Amino acid sequence: MSASNNSHALSQRPRRLRANPAIRNLVSETQIRPEQLILPLFVREGLTEPKPINGLPGVVQHTSSSLRAEIDRALEAGIGGVMVFGIPNHRDEVGSEALNPNGVLSKAIRDIRAQVGDRLVVIADLCLDEFTSHGHCGVLGAPDAQGNASVDNDATLEIYGQMAVVLAEAGAHMLGASGMMDGQVAATRRALDAAGHDDVSILAYAAKYASAFYGPFREAVESQLDGDRKTYQQDPRNARESLREIKLDAEEGADIIMVKPALSYLDIIHQASQIVDLPIASYVVSGEMAMIEAAAAQGLINREPAILEALASVHRAGANIICTYWAIEVAGWLNRR
Numbered sequence: 238m239s240a241s242n243n244s245h246a247l248s249q250r251p252r253r254l255r256a257n258p259a260i261r262n263l264v265s266e267t268q269i270r271p272e273q274l275i276l277p278l279f280v281r282e283g284l285t286e287p288k289p290i291n292g293l294p295g296v297v298q299h300t301s302s303s304l305r306a307e308i309d310r311a312l313e314a315g316i317g318g319v320m321v322f323g324i325p326n327h328r329d330e331v332g333s334e335a336l337n338p339n340g341v342l343s344k345a346i347r348d349i350r351a352q353v354g355d356r357l358v359v360i361a362d363l364c365l366d367e368f369t370s371h372g373h374c375g376v377l378g379a380p381d382a383q384g385n386a387s388v389d390n391d392a393t394l395e396i397y398g399q400m401a402v403v404l405a406e407a408g409a410h411m412l413g414a415s416g417m418m419d420g421q422v423a424a425t426r427r428a429l430d431a432a433g434h435d436d437v438s439i440l441a442y443a444a445k446y447a448s449a450f451y452g453p454f455r456e457a458v459e460s461q462l463d464g465d466r467k468t469y470q471q472d473p474r475n476a477r478e479s480l481r482e483i484k485l486d487a488e489e490g491a492d493i494i495m496v497k498p499a500l501s502y503l504d505i506i507h508q509a510s511q512i513v514d515l516p517i518a519s520y521v522v523s524g525e526m527a528m529i530e531a532a533a534a535q536g537l538i539n540r541e542p543a544i545l546e547a548l549a550s551v552h553r554a555g556a557n558i559i560c561t562y563w564a565i566e567v568a569g570w571l572n573r574r
Contacts, residue, residue, distance in 0.1 A: 266553070267549050267552050267553045269545075269548055269549065269552050269559070269567070269571060270571065271314060271315040271316050271317070271564075271567075271568035271571055271572060272315065272316070272317045273317055273552070273557060273558055273559060274316045274317055274558075274559055274560075274561060274564040274567060274568055275316070275317055275318045275319065275320050275358075275360065275518070275558060275559065275560040275561070275564060276307075276311055276316055276318070276319045276320070276560075276561070276562070276564035276565060277319075277320045277322065277520075277560060277561075277562060278299060278304065278307065278319050278320065278321050278322065278345075279296075279297070279298045279299060279322050279324060280298070280299045280300075280301075280304055280321060280322070280323050280324065280341055280342070280345040281298035281299065281300070281324045281341070282323070282324060282325050282326045282340075282341035283326050284298060284299070284300045285300065286300060286303075287299055287300060287303040290453060290456055291453065291456055292452070292453040292456070292523070292527040292530075292531075293453045293523055293526060293527060293530070293562060294530050295562070295566075296453075296562050298324065301344075301345075301348065304345060304348065304349070305348070305352060307565075308349055308352050308353060308357070309352075310565050311357060311564070311565055312353060312356060312357060314564070314565045314568035314569055314572070315568055315572065316357070316564045316565060316568050317357075317358055317558065318357055318358030318359065318360055318410075318411075319349065319357060319358075319359060319360065320360040320361075320362060320413055320560060321342065321345050321346060321349065321359070321360065321361055321362065322342070322362045322367060323340065323341035323342025323343075323345055323362075323367060324341065324367055325340060325341050325342075325367070325368060326341075328368060328369060328370040329368075329369070329370050330369065330370055330371065330376065330377065331369070331376050331396070332365035332368030332369040332376070332396065333368070334368045335365055335367075335368040335396070335400045335403075336396070336399050336400055336403055337403075338403050338406065338407065342361060342362070342367075342404070342407075343403055343404060343407040344407075346359060346361050346404060346407040346408050346409050347407045347408055349408075350407075350408030350409075351408075355410075358410050358411060359408065359409055359410050359411070360409065360410065360411040360412070360413050360440060361404040361407070361409040361411075361412055361413065362412075362413045362415055363397060363400060363401055363404065363412040363413055363414045363415065363416065363421075363425065364413075364414075364415045364416040365393070365396065365397075365400075365416065366416075371463070372463065373388050373466065374388065374393075374415070374416040374417060374418070374466065374469065375388040375389065375390065375392070375393030375396075375416060375418055375469075376388070376389050376392050376393050376396060377389060378392070387468055388418075388468065388469060390418050390419050390420070390469075391420075393416065393418050394418055394420055394421060394424040395424075397414070397416065397418065397421055397424055397425055397428075398424050398425060398427065398428030399428070401425045401428050401429050401434075401437075402428055402429065402432045402434065405429055405432065405434040405437045406432075406434075409437060410437065410438065411437065411438040411439070411440050411492075411493075412425060412429075412437060412438070412439055412440065413440045413442065413495070414439055414440065414441050414442060414491075415442040415445065415495075415497075416442075416469075417442060417445050417466070417469040417470050417471075418469065420489070421441075422439055422441045422485075422486045422489035422490055422491050423489035423490060425439055426439060426489065426490040438492040438493065439490065439491050439492050439493075440491075440492065440493045440495055440518060441486040441489075441491035441492075441493065441494055441495060442495045442497060443479070443482045443483040443485070443486040443487075443491065443494050443495065443496075443509075444471065444479035444480075444482065444483055444494075444495070444496040444497070444502070444505050444509065445470050445471065445495070445496075445497045446470055446471045446472070446473050446479075446497065446498065446501075446502065447465060447466055447467045447470035447471060447472065447473065448470075448473060448497075448498050448501070448522065448524070449524065450498050450501065450522050450523070450524030450525055451498075451522055451523060451524060452523065452524050452527070453523035453524060453526075453527050454522060454523040454524075473501070476504065476505060476508065479496075479505050479509075480505075480508055480509070480512060483509050483512060483513060484512060484513065487513045487515055491515065492515065492516075493515060493516045493517070493518050493558065494509055494513060494515050494516070494517050494518065495517075495518045495519065495520060495560075496509055496517065496518070496519045496520075496556070497519065497520040497522060498519075498520060498521070498522040498524075498525055499519040499520055499521045499522070499525065499551045499556070499559070500521060500525045500547060500550070500551065501525070502519075503550060503551065503554040504554075506519050506551065506554040506555045506556050507554045507555045509555065510554075510555025510556075511555070516557045516558060517555050517556045517557055517558070518556060518557065518558035518559070518560060519551050519554075519556040519558070519559060519560070520559075520560040520561075521547065521548065521551065521559065521560065521561040521562075521563075523562070525547070526561070526562050526563070529543055529544060529547060541570065544563055544567065545567070545570065548561065548563070548567065
């Protein structure tokens with residue numbers, strides 16, 4: 238049979254829907270909008286000029302003035318929101334600066350809200366790791382016979398509740414409950430409601446893994462951690478424990494579910510989107526960004542399409558919201574299309 242006759246035997250030609258850019262755009266299943274992007278921001282107390290972060294091109298620890306400029310860029314780009322992390326000068330065993338209404342994080346939240354009002358969602362990180370001298374996400378209990386101390390879950394919840402109220406009163410629209418303590422969503426919700434902040438939302442880190450991809454972030458927040466967080470963050474080998482905690486956080490009153498990291502956990506993002514009727518967020522973490530940036534800098538991959546492909550995979554897996562250090566840049570690419 239000739240090639241011509243053989244071609245007539247084809248009843249299905251999927252390539253027709255890939256024939257040109259207009260058709261491909263028409264039938265595309267995944268389209269990211271700038272409003273779905275969240276930009277993480279680091280604010281360092283006492284800085285006189287922005288401090289670049291190794292491995293994260295374009296990402297810095299901000300001063301008050303550079304923070305204002307970055308917020309202006311975020312507004313102009315039309316992204317959905319910012320997630321703010323504060324790095325204080327003073328750290329102690331209990332993270333007391335987290336409760337300071339005039340501390341670095343509260344001040345940053347207050348300043349951003351004064352600048353943006355409700356034009357941008359302002360999310361405050363609700364965790365103690367930036368504020369503790371030992372770098373853990375909670376307070377430590379009494380040491381055991383070998384001198385080792387572990388995080389005291391319930392004592393930490395008390396502090397989270399107090400911190401939540403401080404941040405809500407500073408103006409946060411939403412709190413990123415990222416500490417991975419059992420019951421943190423319920424404790425936070427109770428504290429907020431009791432203080433009259435029932436309109437403040439909770440972005441619950443229900444599936445946060447003890448990942449190897451957090452390295453540059455640890456530099457960004459000047460982490461004091463010696464050891465690991467494997468007793469409270471989840472095991473990368475497991476899925477069921479994450480799905481269990483996603484359901485628990487939804488039952489406790491979470492408004493949005495976070496999966497972190499993103500690119501190594503697309504299966505968890507997808508399963509999360511199937512088991513709860515809440516928006517799903519995911520965080521493309523510092524190490525994931527650094528890998529793409531390093532490969533692009535070596536000329537091994539084409540940077541812009543690689544970034545867009547990575548973010549599309551996160552959205553396609555089921556994340557309505559993507560937290561990424563590329564938020565402003567990607568929004569610019571999307572806006573020019």
